[in-house]
Amino acid sequence: xxxxxxxxxxxxxxxxxxxxxxxxxxxxxxxxxxxxxxxxxxxxxxxxxxxxxxxxxxxxxxxxxxxxxxxxxxxxxxxxxxxxxxxxxxxxxxxxxxxxxxxxxxxxxxxxxxxxxxxxxxxxxxxxxxxxxxxxxxxxxxxxxxxxxxxxxxxxxxxxxxxxxxxxxx
Numbered sequence: 001x002x003x004x005x006x007x008x009x010x011x012x013x014x015x016x017x018x019x020x021x022x023x024x025x026x027x028x029x030x031x032x033x034x035x036x037x038x039x040x041x042x043x044x045x046x047x048x049x050x051x052x053x054x055x056x057x058x059x060x061x062x063x064x065x066x067x068x069x070x071x072x073x074x075x076x077x078x079x080x081x082x083x084x085x086x087x088x089x090x091x092x093x094x095x096x097x098x099x100x101x102x103x104x105x106x107x108x109x110x111x112x113x114x115x116x117x118x119x120x121x122x123x124x125x126x127x128x129x130x131x132x133x134x135x136x137x138x139x140x141x142x143x144x145x146x147x148x149x150x151x152x153x154x155x156x157x158x159x160x161x162x163x164x165x166x167x168x169x170x
Contacts (some may be wrong), residue, residue, distance in 0.1 A: 001155075002007050002047070003033065003035050003039060003040065003043045004043055004047065004052075005064055005075075005076060005079045006025070006029050006035070007021060007040065007043055007053075008046065008047070008052060008053070008068060008072050008075060008076040008079075009076060010024055010025065010029075010140070011053060011066060011067065011068040011072070012068055012076060013138065013139065013140045015057075015066060015068075016065065016066060017059075017062070017063050017064060017065050017066070018040060018041050018044055018063075018064065020065075020067070021040060021044070021066070022037055022040055022137060024140075025040065025131055027129065028130070028133075028140065029147075032147055035078050036156060037088045042129050043067060047066075047072065048066070048133050050068055051069060051071050051072075052068070052072035052075055053067060053068055053070055053072050054066065054067050054069055054070060055067075076159050078084045091117065096111065097111075097112075097165065099136075100112075100169075102128040105170060108166075109169055111167060112162045112163075112169075113162070114164040115127075115158070115161045115162040116159050116162035116163055116166070119155045119156075119158040119159035119162060120155075122151075122155045122157035123152060123156060123159065126148060126152050126155065128150075129148070129154070130145075130148055130151075141150045144151050
């Protein structure tokens with residue numbers, strides 16, 4: 001996934017300003033694909049230059065509202081149907097687990113306990129996010145809830161696994 005496709009996807013729902021997209025991003029995609037404000041505005045400029053979005057309105061203080069073009073929708077659909085997701089093969093967390101044997105058992109258990117606590121915090125953050133959103137019946141809400149559920153289940157699994165792994169250490 002790229003920031004480009006995340007923005008095209010958000011604009012497929014309705015036109016939005018950069019600020020609106022940033023807020024929608026923070027409440028929907030940040031746990032899936034983090035991005036900074038400067039990255040988003042830079043990508044919006046590139047999308048407009050490539051004809052994938054248009055500036056449909058301009059307001060005070062340089063506010064621009066962006067609309068998805070037909071070419072942008074075609075690009076989004078192509079990405080969804082014709083390209084395969086990249087498997088994330090790197091995991092800093094699991095690489096460290098692989099080498100926990102160079103630590104004392106107490107240090108190794110400490111690492112796994114921290115991972116368990118991190119997973120619990122991320123799980124609770126997602127629960128708070130879930131309750132803070134005014135969910136609707138629109139496509140973004142339905143699919144956003146599905147993606148959020150993945151995050152909840154992943155963190156619950158990682159928490160349980162870290163607890164199990166700590167119990168495996170001698």
